Amino acid sequence: MSARDSVLGKIRASMGSPASNDDRRKTVTDRLQAAPKGIIPGRAQLPEAEQIDLFCTMAEKFGATLARVSGYADVAAEVSGYLRAHNLPAAIRMGADQRLQEAGWETEKNLELRHGPSDGGDLAGVSHATGGIAETGTVAMMSGQDNPTTINFLPEHHVIVIKASDIRGDMESVWTMVREKQGKGEMPRALNLITGPSRSGDIEQTILLGAHGPRALHVIVVE
Template structure:
């Protein structure tokens, strides 16, 4: 036995760890499958319809603008309307998310849809959220080619589409949803939690929008 094995053996013995690798792996898997949940506040335990309303209220409270549409076919028209209202070019950057691909873009003849990650030259980007957190108005954005992370941070205007059914009361429920959706060993490289547009108050406690990301966040809830 090497000195390393001897030291590790003493550590395992003092901790009461199982000796075999198979037993240790089983212990780890049991711990992951039975992950404890924290205390969930009462405001996060509302009926589903009220969770959606709370999400909308909190998103606006933290500086986002918000629109609700009945189905995905109305998303393109809402995006075009947002661009016109803010005097922006009729162009967006978007990933490969299939829900966004079928969001009625063919009805907006003057809108240019650019595919793939942003290189920093886009004024507006559109992403689809994985989930929403009602108690804080936060959107959870899973990384990957469907919704490139660069679109979350580089365009000045970020438009996020979210399905009402994916809005959960609390962050713990969102993590459970991601684990169930992705499965063990298939978690995304990153999961960004975004609450309102980018802001900073580092200099003289004056709030500055767009310091580390988009200066405007527009959320479209698909009922």
């Protein structure tokens, strides 16, 4: 036995740690599965319909604009309306998310669809959120080909589509949902939590929109 093994053995013995690796792995697994949950504020424990309403209220409070549509077939018309209202070109950047592919784009004949990651030359992009956090009006965005992270940050206008049933009361519940969707060992490379448009403030507390990302955020909630 090396000096290192001897020292570690004494440490394990003093802590009452199991001797075998299998026993130690089981101990760690049991602790992870039985980990206590943090305190969840009352406003994050509302009924589902009230959670959705709270999400919409908080998203607007932090500078996002918001629309609620009855189904995915109405998304394309809402996106086109947003572009016209902001005097933007009829062009939108999007990833390969299957839900966005079925968003009724065929009804918007004049709208140009640009696919794949943004190279910084797009004024507007659309993504589909993984989930939403009602207590803060935050959207959770998983990286990947379905919804490239570049669309989150490079276009000046970011349109985010979110399914109402994917809105949860608190951040902890969204992480649980992500783990359940992805499966063990299959987490995305990045997960961005976005609350309102990008903003920054100088020492005089003058707020500047678009400093580190889109200066406008439009959220479409699909009922």
